[in-house]
Amino acid sequence: MVRKKIVRRAGIVSVGKYMPPNVVTNFDLEKIVDTSDEWIRERTGIIERHMVKNGEKQSDLALIASREALARAGWSPKDLDMIIVGTVTPDHIFPSSANLLAGKLGAIGAPSYDVLAACSGFLYSLWQGVVAIESGRADRVLVVGSEIMSTLINWEDRSTCVLFGDGAGVVLLKAVDAPYGIHDMEIGSDGRFYDLLHMKAGGSAYPATHETVEKRMHTLYMEGSEVFKLAVRKMTEISESLLERNRIRPEQLGCFIAHQANIRIIDSTTKRLRLKPNQVYNNIDKYGNTTSATIPTCLYEAEEQGMIKKGDWVLLISFGAGLTWGGILMKWAVDRLPKTEEVAVDTVSDVLSTKLRPGGDWANQ
Ligand code: ACO
Numbered sequence: 001m002v003r004k005k006i007v008r009r010a011g012i013v014s015v016g017k018y019m020p021p022n023v024v025t026n027f028d029l030e031k032i033v034d035t036s037d038e039w040i041r042e043r044t045g046i047i048e049r050h051m052v053k054n055g056e057k058q059s060d061l062a063l064i065a066s067r068e069a070l071a072r073a074g075w076s077p078k079d080l081d082m083i084i085v086g087t088v089t090p091d092h093i094f095p096s097s098a099n100l101l102a103g104k105l106g107a108i109g110a111p112s113y114d115v116l117a118a119c120s121g122f123l124y125s126l127w128q129g130v131v132a133i134e135s136g137r138a139d140r141v142l143v144v145g146s147e148i149m150s151t152l153i154n155w156e157d158r159s160t161c162v163l164f165g166d167g168a169g170v171v172l173l174k175a176v177d178a179p180y181g182i183h184d185m186e187i188g189s190d191g192r193f194y195d196l197l198h199m200k201a202g203g204s205a206y207p208a209t210h211e212t213v214e215k216r217m218h219t220l221y222m223e224g225s226e227v228f229k230l231a232v233r234k235m236t237e238i239s240e241s242l243l244e245r246n247r248i249r250p251e252q253l254g255c256f257i258a259h260q261a262n263i264r265i266i267d268s269t270t271k272r273l274r275l276k277p278n279q280v281y282n283n284i285d286k287y288g289n290t291t292s293a294t295i296p297t298c299l300y301e302a303e304e305q306g307m308i309k310k311g312d313w314v315l316l317i318s319f320g321a322g323l324t325w326g327g328i329l330m331k332w333a334v335d336r337l338p339k340t341e342e343v344a345v346d347t348v349s350d351v352l353s354t355k356l357r358p359g360g361d362w363a364n365q
Helices: 025-030 037-044 058-073 097-105 118-132 191-196 210-214 224-245 264-270 291-304 348-352
Strands: 009-020 023-025 048-050 082-086 112-115 138-150 165-176 182-188 251-258 313-320 326-333
Touching: 009 048, 009 058, 009 118, 009 182, 009 291, 023 025, 037 264, 048 165, 058 097, 058 138, 058 165, 058 348, 082 118, 097 112, 097 138, 118 138, 118 165, 118 182, 118 291, 118 313, 118 326, 138 291, 165 291, 182 224, 191 224, 224 251, 224 264, 224 313, 224 326, 251 264, 251 291, 251 348, 264 326, 291 313
Parallel strands: 082 112, 082 138, 251 313
Antiparallel strands: 009 165, 023 048, 138 165, 182 326, 313 326
């Protein structure tokens, strides 16, 4: 990919997160499929995951996380120039979840769209937000990873139904002063392997019919062990290439966050990179694989726990369906963010009752 000289650098200046409160443990899954807590923990690192139960939509999870990030930064939704949502589980095929999120937030007029890159959805979205700021086309961008993966699960397939969870994480981007912000990034894909991990029906190739429903073609299918090997190889390769070309040694990294698909994939990658456990943040044990939400929720928690401080090198790496991959290297740009309890954030019920089209805007004039 062509690398151009950057006029100004973008940085992450706030983060937000929302996990639906309903927790599903491995023991709960033992009652549904032929599996065990021991197998799931040892083979994946997952102990529990959160899944929606009260009718929350994917755009609602995104909305709650977005409101938190905006409040922590002291921004109004009206400040936003652009809203990008990485997701494979939008509320509807169209319009995009980003359109709904913008409407619910009151960010009227801001361009908003979804990015479909599966587990790389957040890094692809972040890449676009960064490019918009670097080019001067946008000053303030909201980037979201939000998923309700529980709607894509085949509850008769034990090899996939234990892996996924629901949740949302968001970041706010703006131009920051040197030496902070995003120094380098890389995204890529190889569609020859699309069938290793896909949902066959629901698009124009196989629109919904009785047959597609009966054959469970609206659920996720994965050849796990093939994806596993490719994930380790690619995540190691991108990490090494980003570190080497920016002359950063692995031991200089303050925080390494990889897409949370399987703890054994992450451990194999970090071992190859010779990273120490205190340089790596994971939350797969609590949330499972939340697809595009894994990286922003890890970032949120690593910052909250004081693991990421201003000036630290942070490396984000993803790999998933497509196949798609990405890596983003940054020097963390902000001092500790205010804790959520120190800023006014709407309650979950306020957010869920948000009405679209409250009136008084351009459409009513
Ligand atoms: N409980 C008990 N046994 C199970 C379960 C389960 N939940 N699932 C599979 N098994 C069994 C299999 O049937 C098989 O049994 P057999 O040997 O008798 O045939 C055995 O366990 C081993 O199966 P594998 O599929 O080889 O197990 P593996 O160790 O590869 O783990 C897993 C499977 C967890 C899916 C792993 O391959 C993986 O994590 N793959 C990569 C996932 C990934 O990175 N995805 C990309 C991102 S997701 C996205 O983009 C949306």
